[in-house]
Amino acid sequence: MKKLLDTLFYLLTLICAVGTMIALAGIIFSIFYEGLPLFKTVSWRSFLFGTAWYPTHANAEFGIATLIAGSFSVTLGALIIAIPLGLGSAIYISEIAPPRFREICKPVIELLAGIPSVVYGLFGMAFLAPLIRQLFHLESGLNLFTASIILGLMVLPIISSMCEDALSCIPKAIREASFALGANKWETITRVLIPAAKTGVIGAVLMGFGRALGETMVVLMVAGGSAQIPSSIFSSVRPITAAISAEMGETVFRDLHYQSLFALAIVLFIVTFAFSLLSELIGKKK
Amino acid sequence: MNRDVYAKIGISALYAAVVCSVGFLILFITSIFLKGAGVLSFEFIFSGPRSAMTEGGIWPALVGTFWLSLLAVMVSVPIGILCAVWLFAYAKSSRLVSIIKICVNTLAGVPSIIYGLFGMAIFVNMLGLDVSLISGALTLAVLSLPIVINASYEALSSVSQDYMEASYALGASKRQSILRVLIPTALPGILTSVILVTGRVAGETAPIMFTAATFFNRQLPKSLSDEVMALPYHIFALMTEGTHAAKQGPIAYGSALILLLLVLSISSVSLIIRYRLRKKRQW
Numbered sequence: 001m002k003k004l005l006d007t008l009f010y011l012l013t014l015i016c017a018v019g020t021m022i023a024l025a026g027i028i029f030s031i032f033y034e035g036l037p038l039f040k041t042v043s044w045r046s047f048l049f050g051t052a053w054y055p056t057h058a059n060a061e062f063g064i065a066t067l068i069a070g071s072f073s074v075t076l077g078a079l080i081i082a083i084p085l086g087l088g089s090a091i092y093i094s095e096i097a098p099p100r101f102r103e104i105c106k107p108v109i110e111l112l113a114g115i116p117s118v119v120y121g122l123f124g125m126a127f128l129a130p131l132i133r134q135l136f137h138l139e140s141g142l143n144l145f146t147a148s149i150i151l152g153l154m155v156l157p158i159i160s161s162m163c164e165d166a167l168s169c170i171p172k173a174i175r176e177a178s179f180a181l182g183a184n185k186w187e188t189i190t191r192v193l194i195p196a197a198k199t200g201v202i203g204a205v206l207m208g209f210g211r212a213l214g215e216t217m218v219v220l221m222v223a224g225g226s227a228q229i230p231s232s233i234f235s236s237v238r239p240i241t242a243a244i245s246a247e248m249g250e251t252v253f254r255d256l257h258y259q260s261l262f263a264l265a266i267v268l269f270i271v272t273f274a275f276s277l278l279s280e281l282i283g284k285k286k
Numbered sequence: 287m288n289r290d291v292y293a294k295i296g297i298s299a300l301y302a303a304v305v306c307s308v309g310f311l312i313l314f315i316t317s318i319f320l321k322g323a324g325v326l327s328f329e330f331i332f333s334g335p336r337s338a339m340t341e342g343g344i345w346p347a348l349v350g351t352f353w354l355s356l357l358a359v360m361v362s363v364p365i366g367i368l369c370a371v372w373l374f375a376y377a378k379s380s381r382l383v384s385i386i387k388i389c390v391n392t393l394a395g396v397p398s399i400i401y402g403l404f405g406m407a408i409f410v411n412m413l414g415l416d417v418s419l420i421s422g423a424l425t426l427a428v429l430s431l432p433i434v435i436n437a438s439y440e441a442l443s444s445v446s447q448d449y450m451e452a453s454y455a456l457g458a459s460k461r462q463s464i465l466r467v468l469i470p471t472a473l474p475g476i477l478t479s480v481i482l483v484t485g486r487v488a489g490e491t492a493p494i495m496f497t498a499a500t501f502f503n504r505q506l507p508k509s510l511s512d513e514v515m516a517l518p519y520h521i522f523a524l525m526t527e528g529t530h531a532a533k534q535g536p537i538a539y540g541s542a543l544i545l546l547l548l549v550l551s552i553s554s555v556s557l558i559i560r561y562r563l564r565k566k567r568q569w
Contacts, residue, residue, distance in 0.1 A: 002459060005461060006459050006460060006461045009464075009465075010376060010460075012368060013368045013369070013371045013372035013375075014372055014376070015368075016364075016365045016366075016368035016369040016372065017368075017369045017372040017373060017377075017386050018386075019365055019369065019431075020369055020386055020389045020390050020393065020431060020435065021385065021386060021389050023389075023393060024389045024393055026404065026408055026428075027393075027396060027401070027404045030403065030404045030407035030408050030412075031400065031403060031404065034403075084303060085306055085307045085310075086307070087303075088299065088300050088302075088303025088304065088307075089300075089303050089304040089307045089308075091300050092300040092301060092303065092304045093304070096297060096300065097304075107557050110553070110557060111553055111557065112311060114482075114485055114489070114549060114550075114553045115489070115546065115549065115550070116489025116490070116491070116518055116545060116546075117489070117491065118489070118491045118519075118522050118542075118545075119318060119546055120314075121521075121522065122525060122538055122539070122542050123314050123317060125525055126525070126535055126538070126539070127317050153310055153311070153314060156307055156311075157311075160307070184289060184290065184293045185293060185297065186292060186293035186296040187289070187293070190296070210395055213397070214395075214396075214397025214398065214399070214400075215397070216397065216398060216491070217491050217518075220522075221522065221525060221526065241397060241399045241492075244399055244403065245399055245402070245492055245495060248403075248406070248495075248496055249495075249496070253411070261403075262403060262407075265400050265403050268397060268399075268400065269396065269400055272397055273392060273395070275395075276391065276392060276395035280391065
């Protein structure tokens with residue numbers, strides 16, 4: 001009896017573990033099953049490199065180059081804001097600030113990382129966008145620049161928290177050795193600590209990249225929504241996630257438009273998967 | 287001398303980065319609090335929307351979010367904990383272990399909108415559950431699974447190996463040791479992860495857009511197959527689908543404040559529990 005229960009319990013845990021495989025397989029299956037039929041009608045070349053995204057026209061065109069450009073430009077903008085601020089505050093918190101400040105900072109950063117993205121979106125739409133519009137005399141404040149700021153603000157806690165972890169993993173002896181050689185605090189930070197925490201910092205950047213690229217609500221609400229290659233930092237853009245979420249409601253079940261949105265999801269999945277793989281490989285090297 | 291000047295400038299720059307980040311975040315949170323606090327009232331929380339979403343409150347959305355999160359957590363927590371138990375206590379280093387670990391990490395990195403499409407394709411269409419409370423809850427359950435697994439695994443591995451060995455020495459089988467010693471000892475840590483996941487799930491918008499959420503529903507959900515209003519989606523819909531921006535803006539801020547308070551209080555509880563645990567634990 002005891003033996004039987006032991007085996008049953010083992011099987012139950014095994015089934016749950018295999019359940020994660022099934023969940024991932026289900027996700028991959030669903031987006032490929034619904035998205036791949038698009039390529040019977042549209043060639044993958046014109047899909048990936050076409051610059052005309054007119055999915056609802058009579059002569060519908062499905063070129064996603066502008067959407068890809070939208071996604072990458074917003075993500076890049078967010079990282080340009082979040083990396084210096086995130087890394088800078090991480091260094092300050094772990095190396096310069098008194099330990100008590102750090103004890104307060106750590107949980108606050110964790111709380112901030114849990115704020116729902118739709119709240120950031122609301123802030124961008126109702127507070128920052130009108131401000132940017134007035135400040136730069138634009139027609140609309142919903143653009144690449146505003147979306148980058150909000151998205152940067154959103155990934156800032158994540159990047160900062162991961163960089164702080166990487167820095168606090170460095171043994172104290174390394175800092176002391178650097179000071180003993182006569183280096184001051186700044187030299188120790190730039191020549192010793194940052195190189196030592198390099199893999200952790202790169203991991204944080206890749207994590208931030210994946211998060212920003214996959215984020216939906218902020219870009220849907222704040223990026224403006226025009227499918228075009230951005231010509232300035234104040235251009236309105238339509239990232240992949242925004243296109244999927246904005247248009248799915250208009251599609252007819254399994255028509256070309258519906259399939260093209262799932263095909264977009266395939267592209268998004270492959271890119272984010274590649275990045276998480278990359279960050280795992282870099283982490284393993286360490 | 288020159289070196290000291292560089293150091294001064296560099297450290298001031300770091301200081302500026304902190305001030306800038308903190309300033310940004312304070313601006314963000316205070317603006318939500320100030321603009322949201324204006325509309326908060328007993329009636330705002332406990333009544334439904336009226337007059338084409340320009341008046342009234344958010345009660346149906348709160349109830350919808352409550353059911354969505356509760357059902358999602360009820361599905362994902364048992365599965366996630368058992369999976370973590372397998373990974374921690376049973377799995378030997380085999381190919382299956384590394385495959386499952388890769389699966390969990392990959393799931394954790396999948397963008398939330400893809401979970402939404404997955405839920406729509408599988409639960410809504412293929413299984414015929416339609417846009418409903420249950421479709422949305424299942425989608426959110428899959429989304430929260432990797433978080434539960436990782437957090438439970440961490441809680442399990444913080445239990446000293448001596449406890450398990452003592453249990454074996456008393457003649458208990460592996461299952462008995464896991465159920466009577468390992469899980470009870472790790473329970474506070476596991477609970478923390480459950481609370482944390484609830485907060486995360488309550489704030490998700492993209493996964494429920496096409497699986498559960500509806501812009502307006504006068505009634506509270508009565509069964510699993512009803513469409514529901516949900517707080518995060520409500521904020522989004524008020525900002526983008528409404529026709530009376532001037533009147534809906536304040537309601538959106540009020541809803542955002544409630545959502546923020548909800549999520550922040552849930553996650554502070556879990557952080558406090560974890561903080562106490564770390565202080566108490568001395569092995």
